[in-house]
Amino acid sequence: MTISYRPWQEGDEVAVYAALGDPDTPQSALDRPLLGPAATDPWRRCLVAVEDGAVLGAGAVSEARLHPTRLWLYVEVAADHRRRGVGTELVRRLRQEGSPSGVTALRSRYTGDATAAAGFAASLAMTPIQQSMIVRIRAGALPEPVFGPAGPVLEDLATGSVELTKLVAAYYDAVHASWDPAEMTLGRAQDLLLAPQTGAHGAVVLRDRAGELGGKVLAFAVSYPPPAAEDAAPAGDTELLVGYDTTLANSRARAAVRQLLAMTAARYPVQIEVDEVMTPVAGVVDALVREEQAEVVTETTLVATEGS
Template sequence: MAIEYREWREGDDLALLEIWGDPETVQAGQFRGTLAPSGNSPWRRCIVAEDVVDGVGIPVAAAVVHEASLHPERLWAYIEVARDHRRQGIGSTLLSMLRHETKASPSGVSRLRCKVEPGTPGAGFAEAAGLMPIQRSRLVVVDPAPLKLPVFGDGSEAAASEQVEDLATGSVELSDVVGRYYTSVHGWDSPGELGIPTVQRLFLDDLTGAHGAIVLRAPKASAFGQGVPASRKGRLEAFAISYAQVSPAPGQAAQGQPAQPSDVFIGHEPELSPEDAAAAVRDLLALIAFQYPVMLELDDSMTAVRAVVEPLLEIGKAHLQGAETLVVADPA
């Protein structure tokens, strides 16, 4: 076996797919999409390993490293080696080559990160390479009616409508809270500056699939202090952004089949106390999951959401969807 290394070129994707077959993990399937020709806008370096037989090179492995506009303090890296070529030093060589390429990154950033599934060859390789877990993420499906519905104010419809509101995804108020919440739960991998246009593009634009948002507000407040009737809306305390229609697929209701879960991003005003944040998330989750299941991405850093969802996992009113994901990275 003679292994040679070169830059990625057109047609490598098809050749590698024939050798690799289906991706072994969800993360592998996602990262395969980042394998592309090297370039500087955005900065990316991609290397292919060929097994040369009788002068003909057959691609068997590839590696990529690239900068990211979101979470710019580390570079994303990915390496995949054909099953029958593993444990022969190819992955380690590719990693060394990627680390060499990072010395020329325009940002000057050289620390690497990747996503792996625990217990897989990729996770084992990352650990051997010195990449350590910095975050765990789980997809959780919450069953319908998992929590008792909250009562707002005097229990009237008017009181509820003051605190629960459908909000346009283009709302500046919503974008502000979403951006600050995302930053607050990603201290382990800073997203950098998140202005309103960036938040809308990443989380709320039509192209993201976002089609609606429900928010929970504090009770109405007076602009003139106590003793004066409340007139302005209470501040936004929690939000839920839906990325799929919450309804059964055609024919499911008639056949008694369960509805497909709606993909939801739920969060809260980061300045709330831990107790108030958990209470706001609990009330909003009770509302949005009252009739249909919802699916949430749950990072360990999302303490308020974990405080609500993990007890549901324990009593069987929620379940994991697929395997856990670990973000692994070079030590700081």
């Protein structure tokens, strides 16, 4: 039988998802929605591999407004049709599509136990650019700090506040600058991380002294509670976006993150995602994992090709 490759068409959402089955890794669940019809803003192209009327797999490339130096790539082939060159041919054809920006470098990601995906990425000359992990921190894993009258001070901030939005945008740009440059505007920080539709519920900041006294923010945390189950009980752990002032010395930033996590995880377990480049956060989390006060839920490798 001859394998043909065609653009995504009406009805493929059902056919492709039926052929691929349930996502077999957390990253597949997050990235599979990239498969879909062609789009212009942001630019996206998707191809579907078909043999004798049956879908074998699909792949897509997309520009990313937030990280414009690389195209996102996602390819998935049905389990019983792998190792036939289908994924490689999908990528070859997608590379010929040509994005309006002229960007040709690709980025993708896979979880630590996805050995097939790791091998496929290597065959495409994609190399690791970052390691990331999601970690569950036990309730009370860190002793709660006792703050004196002179500070530090823990304060609530509204997720829609200009101060928090500026903090999040600056932090995001800073921690991505060395490996995947970002263009995080205040509007994007709200739309992607802080607006109600993101699930953001509240935020706290740790200042060196009270805000009314001109206190400087040392670290911050934004919470994303899980949706309630049918019995109104939370269906999982609260997720936290944890950041810090990237101009601080590493030791001071780490101490601030540790104090903030001690307060936010005092009563209930939380989950946080941390990239290895976030050295102060990674240092605190790694120590908790070694002490068995936290556990790694999943590990992700981000990979990329060279190019313009």
